[in-house]
Amino acid sequence: MSDRSWDDPVLPTRDARDEYAALVEALRAVQESVTRSAPTPAAAAASARRLREIATALDVFEVDEDNQPAGKRWELAGRGHASAPPLHLDExxxxxxxxxxxxxxxxxxxxxxxxxxxxxxxxxxxxRLANRDRPWARTAYLRVDYRAPAPLHCELTVSAELVRIDGRKRTMRGRLHHGELLLAEAEGLWVELRAEQTGNLSRETEGVPS
Structure with a gap:
């Protein structure tokens, strides 16, 4: 298991067979199955009950964000999160x-x-590349230009490049391909946080009107 630190080593991903990795894979399978299916009302209701039972069983293990493994399993494609497609880092x-x-x-x-x-x-x-071996920075903007529809059920390749560093600013560029076909390009800016900005934002904003 990860040490549950937000310090990202940014290494190539690898397969893992532990119980938490299996739990995340099962969650992805449920998401895919729900999307693909048109269940009867009875089947939908029964499945909903089972999923709520699972949620209740896991609620007793709730921890704060600093101690959760989700998002910090750096060695896994997807980091132990199921919201985005699992990205395998190769180089x-x-x-x-x-x-x-x-x-x-x-x-x-x-x-x-x-x-x-x-x-x-x-x-x-x-x-992840912007923050590799550097002080923590957050996304300031991300522009995406779409060149062609990205197909489903096919392996797509994605690349990233650190273009330049200018003080606290890090300019990044990315490309998404299907074979030789360019699907999308991205340009983004990451800004290094000041010392007072690196804490728990949810705690810092408690009681502050939205």
Whole structure:
């Protein structure tokens, strides 16, 4: 298991067979199955009851964000999160990263990858590269240009590049391909946080009107 730290080593991902990794894979399977199915009312109600039972069983193990493994299983594709397609990192250097991802119907936008999923993939790889062996920075902006529909059920390749560092600013660039076909390009800016900005934002804003 991860040490549950937010310090990302940004290494190539690997397969894991532990129980928590299996739990996340099962959750992804449920998401995909719900998307693909048209259950009868009785089957939908029965499945909903079983899922609520699982949620209740896990509620007793709730921890705060600093201690959760979700999002911190850095060695896993997807980091132990099930919201975005699991991104496999294959090669990482100080200024570049390359990975692959396969998208199924849970992330579909009518026979192709939903356009909102593309920024999730880019933000994952670009942010991790932007923060590799550097003080923590957050996304300031991310622009995505779409060149072609991204197919489902196919392995797509994604690349990232650190273009330049200017003080606290880190300019990043990414590309998503299916074979030789360019599907999307991204450009983003990550800004290094000041010392007073690196704490728990939810605690810092308690009681502050939204």
């Amino acid at each position: 990482v250097t100080a200024t570049t990263a390359r990975g692959r991802v396969t998208v199924h119907r849970f992330h579909s936008g009518r026979y192709a990858m939903n356009g909102g999923v593309t920024p999730l993939i880019f933000d994952e790889i670009l942010a």
